[in-house]
Amino acid sequence: MEALDGNAIGGLLNEVFGEELTAAHGACGSCGARWQVAELAVYVRAPGTVVRCPSCGSVLMTFVEVRRVWSVDMRGLAELEL
Amino acid sequence: MARAAVRGRLSWQIATVEAVADETPRVRTLVLDVPDWAGHRAGQHLDVRLTAEDGYRAERSYSIGSPPGEPVAITVERLDDGEVSPYLTEELRTGDALELRGPIGGYFVWGPEDGGPLLLVAGGSGVVPLMAMLRHRHAAGIDVPARLLYSSRTLEDVIYRAELDALDAEVVYTLTREQPPGWTGYARRVDAELLAEVAWPAEQDPRVFVCGPTPFVETVAGTLVELGYPPQRVKTERFGATGGR
Numbered sequence: 218m219e220a221l222d223g224n225a226i227g228g229l230l231n232e233v234f235g236e237e238l239t240a241a242h243g244a245c246g247s248c249g250a251r252w253q254v255a256e257l258a259v260y261v262r263a264p265g266t267v268v269r270c271p272s273c274g275s276v277l278m279t280f281v282e283v284r285r286v287w288s289v290d291m292r293g294l295a296e297l298e299l
Numbered sequence: 300m301a302r303a304a305v306r307g308r309l310s311w312q313i314a315t316v317e318a319v320a321d322e323t324p325r326v327r328t329l330v331l332d333v334p335d336w337a338g339h340r341a342g343q344h345l346d347v348r349l350t351a352e353d354g355y356r357a358e359r360s361y362s363i364g365s366p367p368g369e370p371v372a373i374t375v376e377r378l379d380d381g382e383v384s385p386y387l388t389e390e391l392r393t394g395d396a397l398e399l400r401g402p403i404g405g406y407f408v409w410g411p412e413d414g415g416p417l418l419l420v421a422g423g424s425g426v427v428p429l430m431a432m433l434r435h436r437h438a439a440g441i442d443v444p445a446r447l448l449y450s451s452r453t454l455e456d457v458i459y460r461a462e463l464d465a466l467d468a469e470v471v472y473t474l475t476r477e478q479p480p481g482w483t484g485y486a487r488r489v490d491a492e493l494l495a496e497v498a499w500p501a502e503q504d505p506r507v508f509v510c511g512p513t514p515f516v517e518t519v520a521g522t523l524v525e526l527g528y529p530p531q532r533v534k535t536e537r538f539g540a541t542g543g544r
Contacts, residue, residue, distance in 0.1 A: 224404055224406065236307050
C-alpha cells in the first residue's frame with residue numbers, strides 16, 4: 218500500500234493533542250533517526266492510522282477511533298516535541 | 300464560546316460556499332465563507348467532513364489555493380471512485396454548507412521570511428498549495444525568484460493555466476500523456492535529466508516544495524538530493540487516491 222506523509226495527519230494530531238504538530242521534531246525508538254512529523258510515512262487505510270519511521274519502517278504511532286474516542290499508541294517513539 | 304476553550308485546538312465548523320469555478324473538466328475551485336477562520340499560510344490545507352444520513356462520515360484533506368489574506372478557496376480534483384470529491388465537484392452549489400476544520404500544517408508552508416529562490420514542483424493537483432505560495436509571493440510583491448515545474452497528463456488537465464501564464468514566475472510544463480500539436484515543452488515524466496535542466500543549482504540554496512502523488516514526490520525529492528540539494532531544504536507533501544491532497 219502506498220504511504221502518504223505526516224502532512225496528512227495534521228488535522229488528526231491537532232484533534233488528539235490540541236496543537237499543530239506537522240513541523241514538530243521527533244526521533245525513532247528503533248533506529249534513532251530524527252525527523253519532522255510531516256516526513257513520516259503514514260498509512261491511512263489500515264484499521265486506524267499507522268505512522269512509520271521513514272528510515273527503518275518501524276511503527277512509531279497508531280491511532281484508532283472507536284465510538285468517538287481516540288486510542289493512541291506511541292510506544293515506537295523515542296521522542297516527540299509537543 | 301465553548302469551542303474556543305482549548306487554545307490551538309481546531310474545531311469543526313460550518314462554512315458556506317460563496318462561489319464555484321471550474322478549472323478543468325475534472326477540477327473545481329470552491330470559494331468558502333468560513334465564519335471562524337484564524338487566517339492561513341501559503342501551503343496549508345483543511346479537512347472536509349461529510350456526514351451521511353445514517354451517520355457515516357468521510358473525511359478528506361484539501362489544499363488551500365488562495366493566498367493569505369484572501370477568502371479560503373480549495374481546489375478539488377474529482378476522483379471517480381471517491382467518497383468526497385464527486386460531491387464537492389459535482390453536487391455542491393453556491394450557498395450550500397460544508398463542514399471543515401483548519402487551517403492545518405506548519406511544515407509545508409512558505410512565507411516571505413523563508414526567502415528563496417523558490418523551486419516548486421507539482422504533479423497534477425499537487426499544484427494547489429504551490430499556487431497559494433506563488434499567489435502570496437505575487438500579491439505581497441516579494442522579490443524572490445520562483446520557478447514552477449508542473450507535470451500534467453495533458454494541457455487540458457493543467458489547473459490555473461491562464462493565471463500561471465500571467466504570473467511573474469517561470470513556469471515549466473511537462474505533459475506526460477498527450478501533447479497538443481506543435482508542443483515544444485517537455486513531454487515526459489519528470490526524471491533526473493529534466494530536473495537537472497530546470498532546478499536552480501544547489502549552490503543557490505533554493506527552498507523546494509514538492510507536492511503530488513506519492514511516487515511522483517519520491518522520485519522528485521530523491522533526485523533533487525542526488526543533485527546536491529540538502530534533504531531538509533526539500534519539503535514534500537504526498538497525496539494518494541484517497542487523500543484528496
